[in-house]
Amino acid sequence: MQTVSVDDFTRQSFDFIIIGGGTAGLVVASRLAQHGKFTVGVLEAGGVVNGRDEVEIPAFFGRALGTDIDWKFESTPPGTQGGVKDQWPRGKGLGGSSAINYMGWNRAGRVDYDAWVELGNPGWGWDDLLPFFKKSETVHPPSSSTQEEQDIRYDPNTLGTSGPIQITYPDEYSPSHQLWIKGLNSLGVETNPAPYSGSNAGAWTNPSSLGLHTKARSFATEYCSLAGSNLYILTEALVEEIILVKADSGYVASGVRFTHNGQEYTVSASREVILSAGTIKSPQILELSGIGNPEILSRAGIDAKVDSPMVGENLQEHKALIFVVDVDPELENPDELILDAEKAAAAREQYDQDKTGPLTTMPGSFGMVPFTKAIQQGALDKICSQVDALTGLSPEKKALLEQRLRNPDKIGLMEYFFKLGAGAFGGADSRHGIIAQILQQPFAAGSIHVQPKSAATDDPVIEIGYYHGPAGEIDLELMLQSTRFARSIMLAPPFNSVVRQPFLPPASAFEDDEQMKQIIKSGTRAALHAVGTCAMGGNAGIRGGVVNERLQVYGVQRLRVVDASIMPLQISAHIQATVYAIAEKAAHMILEDVAAQ
Template sequence: MQVVSIDDFIHQSFDFLVIGGGTAGLAVASRLAQDGNFTVGVLEAGGTANGRDDVEIPGYLARSLGTELDWKFKTTPQARLGGRTVNWPRGKALGGSSAINFMTWMRGAREDYDAWEALGNPGWGWDKLLPYFKKSETFHPPSDSIREKEDLRYDLEAFGDSGPIHISYAKEYQPSNQLYFKALNSVGVPTNSAHFAGSNIGAWTNVNNIDPRTMTRSFATNYCALAGSNLHILTEAIVQDVVLDKIDDAYRASGVRFIYKGQEHVVSASREVILSAGSIKSPQILELSGIGNPEILARAGIDVKVDSPMVGENLQEHKAIHMVVEVDPELENRDDLFFDADRAAAARAQYDRDQTGPLARISSSYSFVPLATFMPQDTLERLYSQAKDLTGVSSEKKALMEQRLKDIDKIGQMEFIFALGAAPLAVTGKGFGTLFQILQYPFSVGSIHIQPTPSEKDDPVIDPRHYDGPHGEIDLEIMLESTRFGRKVLLAPSFNKIVRQLAYPPASLFTDDEDVKTWILDSTAVAYHPIGTCAMGGRAGIGGGVVDERLKVYGVKGLRVVDASIMPLHISAHIQATVYAIAEKGASMILEDAAKYSHR
């Protein structure tokens, strides 16, 4: 990996500077450097993550949360959540969140990306984005024996075969995997045989970004091998702002100001600055640079250079809750790795010996369920009527959000994941299983902005506005009905072989809808998929977003945003694979524009 010293970095002449060495940042920087004609610099706030057990070993997922690899963000107190703050982990290391996430690899529905294009962002629909999905990945098909045993179904043509990120099925599965699918089938959720090919409705065993040759996490640092000596990475560099030069009444990005070990430095980029700091840090850096809503900037004492009202707005996040059942205590589950020293030691010895066992696998039992499966018709009609009266979003975006309440059998409104284990409830002699329930298309929208007295070291103000106002009421109603459905799945007869009883929430809760809603509000967390804070504006332009369809920041030359923040509407999927596709497409567009400029 091309990590350099501060002296080497500040004395280098760069064509492109990338702010953020995370999922998107390393991908776009490496592709630009791979071209061979450009020198690329990357500024990363964290250190290196490669070689750490809590990063590389699949079974140790989540152990890096709350460590120095995590920004450890928190939201503002959320009124509808009883004043609770909510943890928002984000990766602070080379690889970014791809170094600390849960290694889930999937795509959204065709309709999700086509909606981006429908807003006036040509080239961002499913068909045009698919080649970039494939470009990022190398799929390793499972063995015939495991494919038949676990009934693994997929469309081989939908996968890539030569990208930097290695994806695979597990080599062994928990006994709950197939029982979970039988339970779903029994309540009207079919098995999906091509979940990667544009429709994720139904249930399936998912692939993960795990390299089957080593049984370790495959993440964004893999991209660096493409780049050669043209890529220069500086870690532990805290970006203050983008340097903007005023030329003929317009601004152009010429470099980046940053802090390294207490000293301020400025480096220049002759072609472009690319902001890939993620949905939380990218809008913060734009505002610190004088790009944003004049009211927000004035409150913070920052001179307005570009009046861009949507910077930091449009924050969307998947809401998550979980239900727990008591299961057969003889079943192996993740709690053993935390609370049973002998079993944990045996699992580690097995992994070190032949890369098998509990540490070599993660949960892969997924399903995406449309509204038609769990929502009463009269409730659907009422929610659609409420959605027609919503304010605060553009008419085009509102129409697309309303459509998601009409496409009741086409798109997965709710995700359900089942895994054995429930660490907070772990009790010696008992076993537990957890059903995670994740709302995919939130109607409530929040914001991320700088503090009133900001510095580059301050966390921004993160306010997702969970369940606030009429938008939030729609989310809460959907969560209520899906919680009822989740209970139905857990108590399905085909699950009786392992499930003993509902443990959390108690079964008595379900006698009163208001009690269930209160439990949802008390239990809601997030799925770590924030998007939208520097969104593509489409036909609405700067009044509807922050960047155009080529990811160029409105009102500034030589500055782009390439990360999850450019997504204008949320998708029905974990976002990791989509972020890589955004980076691949972004790099391709940057190289296209560079070639045009060079030939003038």
């Protein structure tokens, strides 16, 4: 991985400038540089994070949050709902959020991606994206004994075997894992025989972005080995704006202005500027550059160049509620590695010596549950009637979301996962675990915009209002009704031999709807899967989104956005694998467009 000095960077003549050396940015940069004919520059606000324990060691996932390699964003309090500020961690360093996330690797269902096409974005359906999912990954199957013991199933024809990101299943499993799967089975949630093949509904074992032999995080910096000396990466470079030049047909992106160690610089791109700063930073940089809603730009003291009203709008995030539960004290609990210094030291020695033991394990007990399983039919019919009366969504999006409620057979719209250990979630000692309930398809959307009189060093304003307005009321009811299913999981044999009783909230809360609603409102947190703020506009064009299906920014030539912000609708999956696929497809499209010129 080649990082250079600011002097070396600024003396280059670049074909492409990529803003952001994160998950998507390094994929696009490396694939373009791999082509061999182009000089590619990457501007990254953070530094190199490879080699840090909190990045590399699997069981240390989550420890990087709140550190110097996290942007440490916060959302605004949700108005009069009595909520609190929510933490919105994002990776600040080469690799972006792929360096600090929880390493979950899964795909959404066919209907999620085909919905993007139905909105008017050809080329973004399941069949279109599958080759790029496969191109990004090397999936290492579990041993035959592990596969049989843990009932791990998948279709190898849909998985990649030569991509840069290494995907592995855990070598060791807690006794609770199979009990979790069987407990879901007893509730009618069947084990999915091919969860990466177009239907993610059901119970299954989730792999992680983890090296097979290194037992270290596999993340976006792996892509840099594809490129040669024509890839230049500058770290600690904060982008101030994209330079736009007036042309007869609008504006052309010609380069980027940025600061490094307090000094201001500009660089030019002869072919394209590619914005890959993520769902939070990408709309902020567009607005700082004069692309956005003129009223918002005016309040920030920014001259409006391109009237693009959807910049920063359409913010969609998975809504997570954590249940802390008392568990069987005889089970080996990961929290003991934190609470017991002797066990922690022994685990570290084992990891350093042969890359085995507790520090290599990752949670893999997942269930993606259709609402027809999680919610009683009468309650679901009532929610559907609320959707019928809903305004504020485009007719196309409303129809797609409503269809998923009514016909969700092959899509899991409520995620549940189980993890032993709850130290970060209110557990007092090692005798706790967590069950997470995560709403996959929220109706309510938020926004991300620059602050008034804003500068690049200011954090943008994240307005999410999880349960605000009629759309938020639908989300609240979906979460409330689904808590009953969460309680059913705790009681389901044989998993009920693991969970003794709810701890936070207590068992009594599950019997009181009003109390549970307050718990949901105050306890919901972002699942760190935000999308949509620079979405593909589809049939609605610039009035419905920010980029077209080639990810080109409306109203600006030679400027694209490539990251999670381009998703027009949220998906029923952790987004990491999809972001890699988006970036792989984007690089392919860019090379196609160059060849056609």
